[in-house]
Amino acid sequence: MSEFDYDLFVIGAGSGGVRASRIAASHGAKVAVAEEYRIGGTCVIRGCVPKKMLVYGSHFAEELQDAAHYGWTIDSMRFDWATLRDTVLRDVDRLETAYTSTLDNNRVEHFHERATIAGAHAVRLASGREVTARYILVATGAWPVMPDFEGNQYCITSNEVFHLPELPERVVIQGAGYIAMEFAGIFNALGSKVTVVNRSDVILRGYDEALRDRLLQITMARGIEYKFHCPITKVEQRDGGGFTVTPGKKDPIPADVVLIATGRRPNTDGLGLENAGIDLGPGGEIPVDEFSKTACDSIYAVGDVTDRVQLTPVAIREGHAVADALFGGEKRTIAYDCIPSAVFSQPPIASVGLTEGEARNRYGNVKVYSSDFRPMKNVFAERHERGLYKLVVDANTDRILGIHMIGPDSPEILQAAAIAVRAGLTKADFDATVALHPSMAEELVLMR
Incomplete structure (x- = not known):
C-alpha cells in the first residue's frame, strides 16, 4: 500500500x-x-x-x-x-x-x-x-487586477467581457497591454466607439518601439481614441443608463462598458x-x-x-x-529565450527574440534591416495601412537576434521564422533563401 x-x-x-x-x-x-x-x-x-x-x-x-x-x-x-x-x-x-x-x-x-x-x-x-x-x-x-478607485464595481475585466448581453455603443478600456489592445481592436471593428486610457503614454510595453508606433498610428486612423497619463479615478452610474468615466484630470467620458485590462x-x-x-x-x-x-x-x-x-x-x-x-526519469529545464509572442490587435503584431533596443544594450554593434511595405491585399482594397518587418542582427556574427512584424497574418508567418532565430541562423541564411512570391512573408528574405 x-x-x-x-x-x-x-x-x-x-x-x-x-x-x-x-x-x-x-x-x-x-x-x-x-x-x-x-x-x-x-x-x-x-x-x-x-x-x-x-x-x-x-x-x-x-x-x-x-x-x-x-x-x-x-x-x-x-x-x-x-x-x-x-x-x-x-x-x-x-x-x-x-x-x-x-x-x-x-x-x-x-x-x-x-x-x-x-x-x-x-x-x-x-x-x-x-x-x-x-x-x-x-x-x-x-x-485580472482591478485597481482601487471609486466605482470600480461597475467595471468588468477580461473574465466577464465574453458574456456581455449586447454590443456596447461606447467602450472605455483602461490599460495598453495586449489584452487592452486586442479588445480595443475587436470592439472598434464591430462598430463600438472605443477610448483607451492609460497611466503612461506607452502601449504594449516590451515590444519593439517601431511596431508600437505603427500600431498606434493605424488604430488612431481607424477611430480608436487614446488618453494618456490619466488612469481612471472614478466611474459613476448614470440615471439614463451607462456610466461616466473620469480619467485623471481630463474631461469625463460616457461609456456603456468599462473594461479594466491593467495586468494579471x-x-x-x-x-x-x-x-x-x-x-x-x-x-x-x-x-x-x-x-x-x-x-x-x-x-x-x-x-x-x-x-x-x-x-x-x-x-x-x-x-x-x-x-x-x-x-519519467527525464529531468530538464525550459528555455525562456526566443519565445515567440503575438498581439492579436488589428493589425496584429508578432515578435521573437531581442528588440532593437535590447540588442543594442546587450551586443552594442547591431544591424537593423527593415521592410516598410503596403500589403497587396491592402492595395487592392484601397487601404493605405502599411506593414513593417524588422530583422535585428548581431553585426559581429551576422546571427539574427530578433524578428518583429506588424501586418496581416504576422503571427502565422512568425511561427516558422521563430525556428530560425532559435536555431541561430544568420542574415546570410535568410538572404540565400528563395522568396515565395507573391506573399508578405517573402519580405523576410528580401531585406538588404
Whole structure:
C-alpha cells in the first residue's frame, strides 16, 4: 500500500495542470486534479481561445467592406452580437468537454471544487476532505487586477467581457497591454466607439518601439481614441443608463462598458502555501527554481502563478517537464529565450527574440534591416495601412537576434521564422533563401 492517496495532486486544471496530469498518468502515476471553476483554465475558458474567436468574428467587418473592391456586392449587411457571443461560448463548452475527456481517458481523477495546501504532502478540498500526495503541483494561473478607485464595481475585466448581453455603443478600456489592445481592436471593428486610457503614454510595453508606433498610428486612423497619463479615478452610474468615466484630470467620458485590462496577478490568495513553508514573491508569485520546484521539495508550481512568462505554451512545457522529471526519469529545464509572442490587435503584431533596443544594450554593434511595405491585399482594397518587418542582427556574427512584424497574418508567418532565430541562423541564411512570391512573408528574405 502506498503511504499517499496520490502520487501527484494538481491544483488547477488549466493548460499547464492538464498537461502535467496527463503526462504523469502516462508514466503510471496515480493522479488527481482539482479545479474550482471550469476545466481548461484561463486560455480555454476566458482567455486566448474565445478572444481569438472574437477577433476572427470582428475581422469580417473589414473583409466585407473590402469585398466590393474584389467585385462582390453584399446587400443588407448587419452584425448580431448575440450570435457571435453564443457561438463562442458554445465552443468553449466543447473545449471544456474535450479537456475533461483528456483527463478521463488518462484515468486522472478530477474534483470540481477548490483545493488548498494543508502541508507538504496534504491537500484540503472545499468539501472538507483532506487527501495526501507524494507531490503537489500548483497550476492556478493568474487573475485580472482591478485597481482601487471609486466605482470600480461597475467595471468588468477580461473574465466577464465574453458574456456581455449586447454590443456596447461606447467602450472605455483602461490599460495598453495586449489584452487592452486586442479588445480595443475587436470592439472598434464591430462598430463600438472605443477610448483607451492609460497611466503612461506607452502601449504594449516590451515590444519593439517601431511596431508600437505603427500600431498606434493605424488604430488612431481607424477611430480608436487614446488618453494618456490619466488612469481612471472614478466611474459613476448614470440615471439614463451607462456610466461616466473620469480619467485623471481630463474631461469625463460616457461609456456603456468599462473594461479594466491593467495586468494579471498570480492566483495565490488563500492557497495555504504557508502551511508548507512557502513564501510568496513581491508580486504574489510562487518562487521556483529552474525545475519548477518551490521551497518545499514536494511542491512544484508552473504557469502564470510563478510569474515567469505568462503564455499558455510556456505553462504547457513547464507542466510536461515536471511530470517527466518526477515520474519519467527525464529531468530538464525550459528555455525562456526566443519565445515567440503575438498581439492579436488589428493589425496584429508578432515578435521573437531581442528588440532593437535590447540588442543594442546587450551586443552594442547591431544591424537593423527593415521592410516598410503596403500589403497587396491592402492595395487592392484601397487601404493605405502599411506593414513593417524588422530583422535585428548581431553585426559581429551576422546571427539574427530578433524578428518583429506588424501586418496581416504576422503571427502565422512568425511561427516558422521563430525556428530560425532559435536555431541561430544568420542574415546570410535568410538572404540565400528563395522568396515565395507573391506573399508578405517573402519580405523576410528580401531585406538588404
